[in-house]
Amino acid sequence: MKRAQFVRRVSLAVPLLFSSCLFLAGKVAGAEPIAKESTPTAIPLWDKGAPGFEARAKEPEREDIGPGKCNVTNIHNPSIVPYLPDKGKGTGTAVLIAPGGGHRMLCMGHEGYSLGEWFASQGIAAFVLKYRLAREEGSTYTIDDHAMADTRRALQMIRAKAKEWEIRTDRIGVLGFSAGGELAALAAMQPVEGAASSADPIERVSSRPDFQALIYPGSSKRFTVEKEMPPVFIALGYKDRDDIAIGMAEVYLKYKKLGVPAELHIYSNAGHGFGYRPEAKAAYGAWPVRFAEWLTDCGLLSRP
Numbered sequence: 279m280k281r282a283q284f285v286r287r288v289s290l291a292v293p294l295l296f297s298s299c300l301f302l303a304g305k306v307a308g309a310e311p312i313a314k315e316s317t318p319t320a321i322p323l324w325d326k327g328a329p330g331f332e333a334r335a336k337e338p339e340r341e342d343i344g345p346g347k348c349n350v351t352n353i354h355n356p357s358i359v360p361y362l363p364d365k366g367k368g369t370g371t372a373v374l375i376a377p378g379g380g381h382r383m384l385c386m387g388h389e390g391y392s393l394g395e396w397f398a399s400q401g402i403a404a405f406v407l408k409y410r411l412a413r414e415e416g417s418t419y420t421i422d423d424h425a426m427a428d429t430r431r432a433l434q435m436i437r438a439k440a441k442e443w444e445i446r447t448d449r450i451g452v453l454g455f456s457a458g459g460e461l462a463a464l465a466a467m468q469p470v471e472g473a474a475s476s477a478d479p480i481e482r483v484s485s486r487p488d489f490q491a492l493i494y495p496g497s498s499k500r501f502t503v504e505k506e507m508p509p510v511f512i513a514l515g516y517k518d519r520d521d522i523a524i525g526m527a528e529v530y531l532k533y534k535k536l537g538v539p540a541e542l543h544i545y546s547n548a549g550h551g552f553g554y555r556p557e558a559k560a561a562y563g564a565w566p567v568r569f570a571e572w573l574t575d576c577g578l579l580s581r582p
Contacts, residue, residue: 317391320357320408323431327355328410328424339408348387349379351414356428358405358435361394362443369581370446371573372403373491374432378456378551380496381413381421388553389455393566396554400570401581403445407432409461421460429461430470430485438480449578451489451508453569455553459495466490466508467501489578491569494518494550498525503532509539511572513565515548522550541572 327335334354342349358374375397377389384390390406397404409428410419419425433452440447454462469486476482491511495501498521512530514522523544533540545552545562552562573579 318360320359321435323356323358323428323435328427342383348385348391349383350386350408351383351411353384353408353410356410356431357408358432359391359394359408360443361391361398361404361406363398363401363403367401368403368444369401369449369579370444371401371449371579372405372436372440372443372445372451373397374429374436374450374452374487375404375406376409376429376452376454376458376461377406378454378458378494378496379411381411381425381457383411383414384408384458385455385551385553388551388555389458392556393554396556396566402570402573402579403436403443405432405436407458409458422464425461426464426468429465431480433465433485433487434470434472434480434483437483437485447483448488450487451491451578452487453491453493454495455493456496456551459492460497460500462487462490463492463495463497463501466510467504489573489576492526493565494522494552495526496522498522498529501529501532503529503536503538505536505538507533507538509576511541511569513543513545513562513568515550515552515562516544516546517549519550539576543568 326332331354337352337354339350340352375390375393377384377386379385394404394406407429410424411417412419412421412425433450436450437447452462452465465485466487469484472481472483474482487508489508494514510533512526514526516523530540530542543565547560548562554566555563570579
């Protein structure tokens with residue numbers, strides 16, 4: 279979709295969307311964006327599977343796709359799904375997208391694949407992360423040990439393969455929704471520097487994102503801010519629960535106090551889980567455009 283077409287579509291008001299993955303009938307202008315048939319092949323983060331869980335690497339993922347949902351579970355071989363700009367149309371900027379789903383599932387439609395396609399159309403390389411789920415029934419994974427290992431590894435992989443994907447190593451960011459927003463924030467708070475002597479070239483580079491975008495992220499009480507952290511873009515709904523609608527405003531003020539560049543958008547008619555839906559006409563539907571403008575203002579989207 280061209281930028282002008284997208285802007286026209288988001289100029290009018292529509293009713294509020296509710297849940298992060300499932301939403302009420304009659305409240306949505308169109309179906310859940312799936313983009314399944316055109317979804318690129320996922321790239322495993324580790325050749326033999328995640329360390330310590332190699333024996334589970336071949337277990338199939340489960341997909342629950344239907345009206346209003348595009349959920350993926352049973353992820354044991356974490357991966358990234360690449361959406362690359364057409365040859366010669368890239369800006370050199372890349373973003374890792376971490377979908378939400380409460381760490382019980384991944385909402386790959388409106389918080390993953392469709393946004394990856396939109397970014398690629400804007401000249402931004404996008405990579406949708408399939409991370410291990412710490413709160414799925416029967417899970418042996420944790421957020422801090424496994425989901426975060428997947429997030430850091432994905433950022434390292436993008437940086438290590440930057441030349442191959444025509445990406446600048448100083449323009450690699452992370453964007454997360456809800457539970458994925460928690461991972462994005464933690465990735466900026468707790469990066470790994472990389473080990474130059476590692477036999478694995480991916481482990482030689484830093485996982486530090488050059489920018490972060492937190493879209494109605496959960497667990498704001500965990501978020502800390504330091505002066506050297508990357509700039510942050512925050513978008514959320516006024517009608518979201520207090521730990522997000524109030525908590526993220528408080529996080530923004532922490533960034534402001536320490537002089538770390540930050541931008542905050544609170545949409546008065548939005549709740550939780552609005553994600554990215556091309557057909558959305560409310561103001562919150564245009565947040566990706568605002569994000570691209572912010573990247574431009576930060577000097578992160580100018581073409582080489």
